[in-house]
Amino acid sequence: MRSPAELDDVRWSRLGNALGPAEDVPKLIRVLYGDDAEAADEALYDLFDYLHHQGAISRASGPAVPFLAHAALHAPGRRDKVLVLLAVLAGHDPSALAPPRRPRIGSAAAFAELRAELRAVLPELLPCLEDPDRGVRRAALRTVAAVADLVRDELRSLVVERVETLYADDPVPAVRADALVVLDRFGRAPESLDSPLPQVRLAAAQLAAERSGPPYAAELVAVFTEDGAEPDFGEDDHPWSGTATQEQRITALLAGDPDAGLGVAARWIAAGDIGSRGSWLAGRVAEKWRDREHEVLELSLAALPHTSKPASLLRTIAYWVECLPEPDAALRDGLHRYATTADDETAEPALHALVNARDPRALDLVLSRPTGRLIAAAARRFPEAGDRLVPLIRRELAAGATAGDGTALIQALAPLGAAAHAALPELADCLRTGRAAVAAARRLGVDGENTPEITGLLLDATRSGRALSRTVAAVAHFRVTGDPETALLTYQEVLSSGGGQPYSHLIGLEPMGAAxxxxxxxxxxxxxxxxxxxxxxxxxxxxxxxxxxxxxxxxxxxxxxxxxxxxxxxxxxxxxxxxxxxxxxxxxxxxxxxxxxxxxxxxxxxxxxxxxxxxxxxxxxxxx
Known part of the structure; x- marks a missing residue:
């Protein structure tokens, strides 16, 4: 354990990650000792981001551990948060790092160093297990668990004894549940499925499910079903491994057994969907397993009256309902009720879901209160309604739709057949003003006419500063004029430059074929x-x-x-x-x-x- 006075003894400038050198780490640690609570909280946030950036540790993480341990004991009022940071760092999961082609920030050597540093200071942190604050006791248990496999024999019996005392006597059920998980890490967990405390039963079921894997035994599913519906199941905001809480880990476990997961989700939703955990679990099942969308949508619809954020759940429903060959009438009627009676914030995603469910009533509703997003969705689902939708698309484009909305509206013209030709003036204006220019140029290549205005606009766009705008406009120019010269010259320049993303240009060559x-x-x-x-x-x-x-x-x-x-x-x-x-x-x-x-x-x-x-x-x- 090292005090702030020793911070300058570390050569932080030689340590770093994707954010750069670690020179700010000592400054942030010093802030933890100040009286400014807001500044200290911001410093902790920044330390978390730096030392565990995007799920990966840095070379500065290990050297920071002795100083963070000292801060946990001596910095005022932030003991639980500093301990959580230590637990997260030591519980780092290298397999959770994002894209495999991205260089890893935290090497195996840096992780080994970090855990060794935490093991070294662990004896001095053990008094935190007896802290009067429940949050500190819970965070301390996480910290112990993170290096349980490294605890030396001479310390192991003392640690186990203190944790067993918490499991047996702590007045807070959640602390007892945490203690059970730590005892399991030491191979000393008692059988606890019949505990009188639901939090302990849940922890015991979780541990048993992790050991057995799916499909889970009926007795475990029964515990998840009943005890997981209790309000205080979701009180845990302290991570166990990496940044995952107990609730997130149980949800992930149940998603691995779709029949059990959907059964548990139904019970949780029927009990009020506290914390949206039932609807969240159902969504995880749909993400993991094929052909469960119908069951998941039924549960999501049942969860809507319980959620404080129906718009979010409706957006999820709008996505999954597209996967159903024929959404049933009950589901469509439920979405129609929300689309016609809810406030605007909720009605729009409900209407989007109704459109994606291919309900005939949706088209009239979209026409009565159009938005760019809804018009684009309706064009995909009701291509036969081009004569009614194209005027709306033209109006939105003429009104100045930009970026994503403009692109979506232009792309919505594709399935609308001959009716889409009426939008040529708006497409030309989008290209002229640079609004959704790539989509506009691409569409002009399909619907455009060989007029001086259109060919001139496309030719100008081939001189754009954006490579993609240039190649898309060049191919569109070829499609309109039949002359490949401009497209060939543009592609020669762009592909020969060696920069950008060649893929996006190459796939644009299809209309040219042998030309x-x-x-x-x-x-x-x-x-x-x-x-x-x-x-x-x-x-x-x-x-x-x-x-x-x-x-x-x-x-x-x-x-x-x-x-x-x-x-x-x-x-x-x-x-x-x-x-x-x-x-x-x-x-x-x-x-x-x-x-x-x-x-x-x-x-x-x-x-x-x-x-x-x-x-x-x-x-x-x-x-x-």
Whole structure:
């Protein structure tokens, strides 16, 4: 344990992470000792961000531990928060780091150093287990648990004795439950499923479920069902591992057993959906498992009267309802009630869900209170209503719709057929003023006419400062005029520059087909030397230009899989009519898996990529 007087003995400037050198760490630690509570809280927030940035520790995390331990004992009024920071750092999960291609901030050596530092100061932190503040006792238990496997034999018996005392005698049930988890880390947990305390029973069931894995025994599910519905189940805001609380861990466990998870979610929702935990659990099941959307939507609808944030839950319903082939009448009627009787904040997502449920009543409601988002959704779901929707799209674009709204409105023209041609003046104005310019240029390539105004606007856009705007406008210019010269020159410049994201340009070449043949040397270069996304885009471009699968199919086959690039590769193979035999074992697993193989956010507004994966896998298998 080291006092603030020793902070300058550490060469913090040589320690750092993605945020830069660690020179601010000693300044922030010193703030913890001051009387300004607000400043100290901000310092703790910044320390958490620096030492555990985006889920990864830094090289400064280990050297900071002795100073944080001293602050836990001597800084006024923040003992529980500092202990939580120590517990989170030592409970760091390296596998939770984001994108695999991103360099890891916290190396294995840095993590080992951090845990060794915490083990060294643990004896001095043990009095915190007897602190009069329940929050401090709970945070101290988390800290002990984080290094339980490192505690030396001479200290182990003392630690276990103190934790056993908390388990047996602490007046706070949640502290007893925490103590049970710590005893389990030491291999000393008593059988507690029959405890008179629901918090202890829940902890015992959680530990047993973690050991057994799904499907869970009926007695464990019964504990989760009944005790998890209690109000104080959600009181735990102290993390056990990384930044996960007990409630989050139990939710993740139950999501691993869909039948048990949905049964428990139904009970929690019927009990009032306290903390939205039942609807949250149901959503996690839908995210993890295929073909459970109908059950999840029924539960979500039942949870709506209990939630304090119905708009959020309705947005989730709007996403999952798209996955149902035929949403039933009860679900649609429930959404219609919210869309017609709720306040504006709730009515709009309810109406969006009703549109996605393909309910005929939704179209008239959208026409009576249109927004850009609702109009775009209605165009996708009711393409036969182009004569009614295009005037609304034109009005919104003329009113100045920009960025995401403008792009969504322009993209909504695609399914509306001949009626979309009426929007040419608004598309031209969007391109002229730079509002949703990429979408506008792309759409002008489809609906545009070979007039001086349109060709001039597209030609001007090929000189834009944005590479994507240039290539999209260049291809649109080709589609309108039939002259490939501008597009070829633009693509030569952009693809030869070596910057940006070549994939987004390469996939735009499809309309040019064989007219893009002069670009083949560049495409073939990227086919062999680009990153995965670039090679996938180059393979598609090669197919469009040459009409031959010889070069592209081996590349697409090698890239195929359960990533975004892999899914695009599979779709390209299907479009080319090629179903390589080497892929068939993987395709069978993609098509038959009961779990989702590709994740997605339930608020993305797009078709779930896992549904696309299953569909394209079945299509490729059917090709033989």
């Amino acid at each position: 893009a043949a002069p670009l083949l040397p560049l495409v073939e270069f990227l086919l062999e030397r680009g990153g995965p996304a670039t090679r996938e885009g180059a393979a598609e471009a090669h197919l469009w230009i040459t009409g031959s699968p010889d070069r592209a199919v081996p590349v697409l086959t090698a890239l195929a899989g359960t990533t975004g690039v892999g899914l695009n590769a599979l779709k390209a193979l299907a479009a080319a009519g090629c179903s390589p035999k080497d892929l068939h074992p993987a395709l069978r697993s993609y098509a038959s898996s009961p779990t989702r193989l590709m994740p997605d956010s339930p608020r993305s507004g797009q078709v779930h990529p896992d549904d696309e994966l299953r569909t394209v896998s079945r299509l490729l298998l059917a090709m033989g």
